[in-house]
Amino acid sequence: MEVRTRLSVTVVVMCVCCLQGLFGQFAVQPLRKALLENYDKRLRPVRDQATTVRLDFDVALRQVVGLEELDQIFTTLLWLRLYWTDELLQWNASQYDGITTATFHSTEVWTPDLFLINNIGGGSGDLSRVTDVTVTSEGRVAWRQPGLFSSACEVDVSGFPYDKQTCKLEFSSWLYGGAQMDLFNMSTSMDMTAFTPNDQFEVAGSEVWKKETYYSCCPDDPWPSIELHVHLTRRRLFYIINMVVPCLDLLVLNLAAFYIPPDSGERLGFTITVLLSLVVFQQLLTTQLPATSTSTPMLGKFFTATIVLVTISLLITILVLRLSHPSHPSRPLPRWIRLLLLHYMASFFCMSNIAKERPSSGTPRDGRGTHLLHDNGDTEMKDIGRDTLQEIALTDAANRSLLHRISSKVENISAHLQRMVDDEEEESEWKMAALVVDRAAMWATAVASIVISLVFLL
Numbered sequence: 192m193e194v195r196t197r198l199s200v201t202v203v204v205m206c207v208c209c210l211q212g213l214f215g216q217f218a219v220q221p222l223r224k225a226l227l228e229n230y231d232k233r234l235r236p237v238r239d240q241a242t243t244v245r246l247d248f249d250v251a252l253r254q255v256v257g258l259e260e261l262d263q264i265f266t267t268l269l270w271l272r273l274y275w276t277d278e279l280l281q282w283n284a285s286q287y288d289g290i291t292t293a294t295f296h297s298t299e300v301w302t303p304d305l306f307l308i309n310n311i312g313g314g315s316g317d318l319s320r321v322t323d324v325t326v327t328s329e330g331r332v333a334w335r336q337p338g339l340f341s342s343a344c345e346v347d348v349s350g351f352p353y354d355k356q357t358c359k360l361e362f363s364s365w366l367y368g369g370a371q372m373d374l375f376n377m378s379t380s381m382d383m384t385a386f387t388p389n390d391q392f393e394v395a396g397s398e399v400w401k402k403e404t405y406y407s408c409c410p411d412d413p414w415p416s417i418e419l420h421v422h423l424t425r426r427r428l429f430y431i432i433n434m435v436v437p438c439l440d441l442l443v444l445n446l447a448a449f450y451i452p453p454d455s456g457e458r459l460g461f462t463i464t465v466l467l468s469l470v471v472f473q474q475l476l477t478t479q480l481p482a483t484s485t486s487t488p489m490l491g492k493f494f495t496a497t498i499v500l501v502t503i504s505l506l507i508t509i510l511v512l513r514l515s516h517p518s519h520p521s522r523p524l525p526r527w528i529r530l531l532l533l534h535y536m537a538s539f540f541c542m543s544n545i546a547k548e549r550p551s552s553g554t555p556r557d558g559r560g561t562h563l564l565h566d567n568g569d570t571e572m573k574d575i576g577r578d579t580l581q582e583i584a585l586t587d588a589a590n591r592s593l594l595h596r597i598s599s600k601v602e603n604i605s606a607h608l609q610r611m612v613d614d615e616e617e618e619s620e621w622k623m624a625a626l627v628v629d630r631a632a633m634w635a636t637a638v639a640s641i642v643i644s645l646v647f648l649l
């Protein structure tokens with residue numbers, strides 16, 4: 192018995208619900224019919240044609256899809272919220288069961304012809320009408336619509352990878368001037384509540400403002416538009432890890448090359464390898480950036496400076512190699528070079544062994560084996576030869592010519608030895624000069640490397 196009562200109560204409740212829904216439907220249908228019967232969605236929704244339609248514009252930034260530096264295309268997913276009053280979609284709520292809001296599809300009623308006018312994507316920058324609009328009995332229409340927009344963005348890569356970009360999106364009507372439809376921004380920045388972060392760029396901020404342009408066609412009619420500015424900061428970790436750190440590595444390696452003795456042929460090959468690696472890195476970099484000559488990216492400048500530095504190191508290595516192997520017969524080191532390199536620069540770079548042994552007077556340094564034929568030793572030998580000759584001349588005239596020949600031979604040998612020693616000495620002087628040049632180049636390279644790195648990193 193109880194079960195049956197409960198069942199009948201349920202049936203009654205269900206019927207009431209159904210009827211209510213049916214009556215609701217019955218109320219909405221005449222409302223829709225009444226409103227849309229003589230409605231022309233191509234006409235501005237005003238009773239008096241002199242009235243300006245006020246369009247309130249609000250926008251939420253959903254996602255920064257990408258910024259293509261090569262094509263200068265900025266793609267974003269936006270949620271647009273547009274509000275206006277449609278004087279032809281007003282009704283008396285008490286005449287329609289108290290219904291205060293109704294929904295229509297955006298293709299059924301008048302919607303503003305709003306376009307992204309700096310559009311660069313495939314379409315024409317229009318809003319595809321996919322969502323419904325809600326209308327209140329006062330005729331206030333709210334249209335919320337998502338859209339993927341591609342706008343032309345002037346990309347300035349001069350600071351890359353420390354660059355900041357500002358991309359603009361400009362929405363305006365192609366059809367209505369300011370007198371027919373006026374645009375107003377509801378807030379000064381974009382709503383970021385539903386924002387999804389981008390991997391490449393960080394959104395540093397956004398601005399929304401109204402702009403009025405006077406085009407040459409219609410100088411009396413201001414053409415209103417809404418401009419959105421999105422400020423982007425590049426996430427630079429990727430470039431620092433993949434580009435900057437290897438380049439710094441190569442700078443350090445280039446410096447380390449000076450530690451290899453210049454005589455061993457290894458150094459030339461080593462520096463050339465460093466140079467080649469840098470060129471490869473630069474090639475990788477240039478494929479990622481716009482081929483513009485108006486502004487060079489900072490990373491590109493850094494690479495170019497590094498390549499120039501490594502090239503100079505290479506040239507210096509060649510010079511040092513040439514100095515350490517002077518051509519024969521060698522010429523003595525010019526006096527000013529000797530003074531500059533072996534005295535001032537040697538003491539400046541703390542090469543005390545060279546600076547001490549090479550006083551500014553420029554007297555020849557004792558080379559290996561020089562002690563055999565030292566200046567004093569040489570005269571001594573010549574003296575001995577002469578004395579012996581005189582003694583022998585007095586005692587034994589027969590051997591005189593023989594001894595004379597021996598003496599001249601000894602003198603020849605002595606002179607030859609002296610020449611060899613002089614050559615060796617000159618050669619060692621050139622080698623020392625090469626060492627000083629090498630050391631100076633090492634310090635200069637170290638300073639240049641640090642300056643280049645600091646200028647780039649700061």
Ligand SMILES: *[C@@H]1O[C@H](CO)[C@@H](O)[C@H](O)[C@H]1NC(C)=O
Nearest residue numbers: 281282283284285286287288
């Ligand atoms: C709305 O309709 C009711 C009932 O027909 C009427 O009394 C009222 O005056 C109307 N209101 C307006 C603003 O027309």
